[in-house]
Amino acid sequence: MKQGFCLSFGVLLVGLQACATLGEGGASRLDLVRQRGELRCGVSGKIPGFSFLDREGRYAGLDVDMCKAFAAAFVGDANKVEYRPLTAPERFTALRTGEIDLLSRNTTFNLSRDASGGNGVAFAPVVFHDGQGLLVRRDSGIKRLEDLRNQTICVGSGTTTEQNLNDVFQAKGIPYKPVKYQDLNQLVAGYLQKRCAAMTSDRSQLASARSGFEQPGNHQILPEVLSKEPLAPLSSGGDQRLADAMRWVVYALVTAEEMGITQNNVDAKLQEAINDPSKTALRRFLGVEGELGSKLGLPNDFVVSVLKATGNYGEIYNRHLGPQSAVPIPRGLNQLHRDGGVLIAPPFQ
Amino acid sequence: MQSCFSVVLLALIAWALWSTGFWLVQRADWSVVSGNLPLFAIGSYPEASRWRPILWLGSLLLLTLFTLAQPLLLRRGIGLNSTILSWSWLLMMPLGLWLLAGGGVLDPVPSRLWGGLVLTLLLTVFSGVIALPLGVLLALGRCSELTTARQLSKIYIDGMRAVPLIAVLFFGQLLLPLFLPVQIEINRLLRAVVAFGLFAAAYVAEDVRGGLQAVPPTQSEAAAALGLGPWQIQRLVILPQALRIAVPALTNQAVGLLQNTSLMAILGLVELLGISQSLLANPAYIGRHLEVYVWLAALYWLLCTAMALMARQFERQDPSNLIATRRS
Numbered sequence: 001m002k003q004g005f006c007l008s009f010g011v012l013l014v015g016l017q018a019c020a021t022l023g024e025g026g027a028s029r030l031d032l033v034r035q036r037g038e039l040r041c042g043v044s045g046k047i048p049g050f051s052f053l054d055r056e057g058r059y060a061g062l063d064v065d066m067c068k069a070f071a072a073a074f075v076g077d078a079n080k081v082e083y084r085p086l087t088a089p090e091r092f093t094a095l096r097t098g099e100i101d102l103l104s105r106n107t108t109f110n111l112s113r114d115a116s117g118g119n120g121v122a123f124a125p126v127v128f129h130d131g132q133g134l135l136v137r138r139d140s141g142i143k144r145l146e147d148l149r150n151q152t153i154c155v156g157s158g159t160t161t162e163q164n165l166n167d168v169f170q171a172k173g174i175p176y177k178p179v180k181y182q183d184l185n186q187l188v189a190g191y192l193q194k195r196c197a198a199m200t201s202d203r204s205q206l207a208s209a210r211s212g213f214e215q216p217g218n219h220q221i222l223p224e225v226l227s228k229e230p231l232a233p234l235s236s237g238g239d240q241r242l243a244d245a246m247r248w249v250v251y252a253l254v255t256a257e258e259m260g261i262t263q264n265n266v267d268a269k270l271q272e273a274i275n276d277p278s279k280t281a282l283r284r285f286l287g288v289e290g291e292l293g294s295k296l297g298l299p300n301d302f303v304v305s306v307l308k309a310t311g312n313y314g315e316i317y318n319r320h321l322g323p324q325s326a327v328p329i330p331r332g333l334n335q336l337h338r339d340g341g342v343l344i345a346p347p348f349q
Numbered sequence: 350m351q352s353c354f355s356v357v358l359l360a361l362i363a364w365a366l367w368s369t370g371f372w373l374v375q376r377a378d379w380s381v382v383s384g385n386l387p388l389f390a391i392g393s394y395p396e397a398s399r400w401r402p403i404l405w406l407g408s409l410l411l412l413t414l415f416t417l418a419q420p421l422l423l424r425r426g427i428g429l430n431s432t433i434l435s436w437s438w439l440l441m442m443p444l445g446l447w448l449l450a451g452g453g454v455l456d457p458v459p460s461r462l463w464g465g466l467v468l469t470l471l472l473t474v475f476s477g478v479i480a481l482p483l484g485v486l487l488a489l490g491r492c493s494e495l496t497t498a499r500q501l502s503k504i505y506i507d508g509m510r511a512v513p514l515i516a517v518l519f520f521g522q523l524l525l526p527l528f529l530p531v532q533i534e535i536n537r538l539l540r541a542v543v544a545f546g547l548f549a550a551a552y553v554a555e556d557v558r559g560g561l562q563a564v565p566p567t568q569s570e571a572a573a574a575l576g577l578g579p580w581q582i583q584r585l586v587i588l589p590q591a592l593r594i595a596v597p598a599l600t601n602q603a604v605g606l607l608q609n610t611s612l613m614a615i616l617g618l619v620e621l622l623g624i625s626q627s628l629l630a631n632p633a634y635i636g637r638h639l640e641v642y643v644w645l646a647a648l649y650w651l652l653c654t655a656m657a658l659m660a661r662q663f664e665r666q667d668p669s670n671l672i673a674t675r676r677s
Contacts, residue, residue, distance in 0.1 A: 045619070045627045052630035053619075055385060057393030057464075082461055085617040085627065090523055097526040099537075212636030326632030 028241035030074065030297050033101050038080045041067035042100040045085035048208035049320050049327035050106050050128075059083045065316045066104040066127055066233050066250075068309050073249045073302040078309030092119050095236050102246060106130070106204070106231040113234075122243035124233045125250040127313075129333035129342060131225035132164050133203035135210060138218050140197055145174060145224050151197035152177040154190045164227040165200055184209070198222075202229060207321070207329040223330055245296045251345035252303045255285060256312035258336060258345070263311035270304055285348045292348055303348075313343065373643075381637040382644045385628055389648075392464015392619050398456060401448040402467045408444075409470070412437060413655050416662065431666065442474060460538045464619035466648070472542060472610040472620065477603060479546025484553025485592075489583065491554065492561050502554070509551035515612055517548045522616045541613055549606050556598035560591030593664075600660035604653045611649075621645060 033039050043051040043063050051061040068078035084100050091107065094100050109126060112118035134153070136142040142151070145168075155162050157180035169176050179196045181187040188209050191199040199206070203221055210216050233250070235242045256262075259282065261269050266286075273282045284290040287300035294300055310316055314336075321329045335341025382389070391402040415422075416434060449467065451457035463471065490502030509517075521544035522537065529535070564587050572586040592599075614623035625641050628634060634641075 044630075045617075045623075046630045048630050048632045048635055052632070053388065053393070053624065053627040054631060055388070055633075056396075057388050082459075084461075085619060085623065087615055087617060090616065093523045093527075097523070099526055208632070208635055211632050326635075 028297070029098075029101055029236070029239050030242045030245055033074050033242075037075050038082055039067065039071040039074055039102070040082045040084060040100045041070070042084045042086045042091055042094055042103040042105055043067065044087075044105045045083070047106060047204070048211065049204065049325070049329070051083075051104075060320070062128060062316060062320045063104040063106060063233075065310045065320070067102075069249055069253060069306045069316075070102065070104075070233075070246060072305040072309035073245065073252075073298055076299065076305050078305075092121065095121060095234070098236075102233060102235045102242070104233040107234060109230045109232045109234075116237060120237040121234045122237050122239065122246075124235070124243070124246040125254075125345075126230040126232045127250060128204075128231040129225075130202055130204050130229035130231055131333070132161055132200060132227040132229075133206050133225060134198045134200050134222045135191070135206045135219055136198045136222060138220050142197065142222070145169075145172065145222065148176055148198055149174050150176065152179050152195065154179045154181060154187050154196040154199040156181055156183065156187055156201065160227070161200060161202075168226045188212075200226070203329055203332075204327075207327045211327050221330055223332055225332060241297050245298055248296055248348075249302070249306060252285075252306055252348075253310070253313040253316065254336070254343050254345040255348060256303070256307055257314040257343075258338070259285065261286075261307060261312060263307060263315055266304060266307040281348075372639075377640050377643075378637065379640060379644075381628070381634045381640055388465060388624055388628060389621065389644075390465050391467050392462070392624050394462055394464070394467075395458060398451075398458055401451075401455065401458075402463075405441075405445045405448045406467060406470075409441060412441065413659065416659055417655070419662070420665075442478065445471065445474070460536055463538070465624050466621055468538075468618065468620040469607070469610050470652075472538075472545060472613065472618075473603070473607045475542045476545035476549055476606060476610075479543065480549035480553050480602070480606070481599075483546065483550035485557050485588070487550060487554035488557035488561055491558055506551045506554050509548055510555075512548075514548055514609055515615070517544050518612060518616055520544070538618070541616075541618060545606065545609070549602060552602055552605075553599065556595045556602060557591060559598060560593070560595035561587065563594045564590045596660060596664050600657060603660075604656055607652060607656065608649065621648065 043059060043061075045051050045053065045059065047061070047063070049061055051059055051063040054060045064083070067081050067083065071081045072078040084094065086094055086100070086103070086105060091103055091105055092113075095103050103121075104127075106128065107113070108130075109123045113121055114123055134145070134148070136148075142148060148169075153165065153176050155165055155178050162178070162180070165176075165178070179190060181190055184201060184205065187199055187201065190196060192213070201209070203225065206221050210219050210221070213219060233246060235246055256266075269282065270286050270288070273279055273286050273288045277283070280289070282288075284292060286304055287293050287302065291300060293302045296302075299305070311319075317331060317334060319325065321327055322331075331341065333342050335343065337344040387399065390406060391399060394402055412434075416438075419431070419434065447453070448455070449458065449463055449471065450460065487502045487506060490498040491506065493499050493502075518541065521540040525535070525540060568586055568590070569582050572582040577585065610620055611622040613620050614626060617623070619627060622645065625645055629638060629641055
């Protein structure tokens with residue numbers, strides 16, 4: 001039976017190769033999406049703040065808003081999205097087989113996924129810089145990493161989290177006492193039983209764990225980030241036009257925040273651009289002049305559709321992860337470059 | 350010594366009951382369940398057409414109650430004829446498909462919007478519809494005197510039983526699209542139903558074979574002596590008896606099938622378990638795992654119990670049993 005399995009997997013791989021070579025000659029998936037009038041977007045559906053079902057049974061979250069932005073740009077309607085809930089192991093297969101057009105399922109951008117020798121996918125710009133963080137009690141007076149000198153820290157054992165913690169604290173020369181746990185639930189329990197001054201995990205996980213606490217407001221995530229987990233939407237490799245269109249939709253969200261264009265004032269800004277020929281940057285961005293959109297294979301005013309649907313990047317962030325949301329995560333690296341973050345968009349020229 | 354044990358054991362049981370009861374009544378926050386009943390029942394089905402899946406669920410419930418209450422009603426002389434009852438059960442399948450998918454006077458609703466309990470039931474019922482006839486055919490093939498038919502059935506049954514269900518489902522959901530040209534797109538739900546059906550058929554076949562072998566060979570000899578042809582013998586004499594004998598085992602399969610549909614949550618269908626997991630990711634319900642899973646357990650228990658009770662009733666209707674009870 002085992003041999004049979006090996007054989008069938010061998011056949012599968014050959015089939016996979018054949019499909020991959022077949023796909024390259026064809027038209028861009030962008031045309032297929034526009035023709036279909038609907039975007040198939042792979043999401044997780046199970047991550048607080050990123051993608052989940054709301055009370056009405058609709059998907060919501062940061063990853064979901066990305067799907068909406070892409071749909072608004074590609075087919076002009078943010079509601080024309082078919083969400084496909086996917087698990088981590090099946091996400092790349094679904095992308096490769098064409099079950100979905102693109103994936104917005106907090107996937108870490110790294111070399112082996114990007115390279116054609118690895119998963120061979122094409123990443124859009126990073127939409128959320130996640131990373132390992134530290135959660136502490138507000139009344140502990142801990143504000144920075146240095147305050148954790150000689151304190152105990154709860155950490156999952158045998159994980160990269162544990163290594164990162166060690167690396168960062170050793171590099172800074174801060175001694176600490178680790179308390180190790182097997183999984184996240186035990187970690188949280190240990191922290192709540194006050195066995196340690198701080199607990200560490202990915203910041204998005206810390207935030208969602210905290211929102212389950214009885215008094216979430218009594219705990220805070222420190223501003224320091226111990227590791228890099230850049231999460232980005234992605235499409236199948238070898239489709240330059242779709243990848244370009246996705247890249248510039250994300251950049252449009254960032255640029256809109258830079259320019260102060262929001263969901264509410266986009267109509268006024270558009271009117272302003274039409275009335276005032278001297279505002280060339282605004283006119284180009286909103287597609288009043290120039291042919292920026294059509295160069296991507298999109299309508300020239302795709303930015304307007306996107307902003308009307310989701311608002312700019314900051315609005316999307318605040319809606320799902322901002323201080324008023326149920327899963328508040330400090331913006332940190334996810335701020336605009338001018339505010340001290342790493343978000344920066346190349347010019348729309 | 351023994352009484353000491355009993356006291357400790359009783360105390361433990363009392364403590365467990367007390368703390369469970371306390372949690373159920375006092376500690377648990379059931380708003381995650383009570384506030385989302387429509388989601389659990391029908392998933393994200395379009396608001397305007399929600400009456401359709403609800404109507405289907407309602408009629409299924411009504412029919413179940415009718416079926417379970419039938420012996421009581423019959424005694425009072427107001428029960429439905431069991432032929433009518435069987436036909437209405439059969440009718441529920443096309444009715445459910447039509448109500449959910451739309452067509453004709455109803456707006457079409459794509460299958461990706463189906464979810465929750467409706468999807469769980471749909472997966473179970475339709476894979477059962479595939480598995481039962483295929484299983485009977487395979488069982489007949491395996492008991493047949495034709496070498497080719499016997500060998501083919503044997504290979505299929507042994508092959509299917511040697512592969513884990515999750516592998517079959519993975520194949521259907523993820524690998525099948527790789528082999529097909531891009532233009533051909535088979536509905537995801539259909540792929541799931543067919544995968545479940547093909548898998549369950551192998552097990553059904555073995556259950557039916559057990560039934561076939563329990564029918565004494567004298568039955569077919571007697572039927573042949575009466576001048577019946579081979580198909581008539583199977584259809585009129587052997588199969589009715591064999592299937593009746595296989596009912597308890599087949600019920601087992603049906604209950605197993607219902608519970609196995611929850612595997613589809615791993616593969617991204619939002620059936621009962623899938624929709625619960627997506628709901629638990631809603632920031633408003635974080636940390637409510639226990640409530641949701643207790644509720645799911647109760648729901649699955651209710652469904653399986655209803656199936657088991659109906660099967661028991663079906664067994665009681667067995668003519669040989671009826672004769673036996675009348676005699677006693």
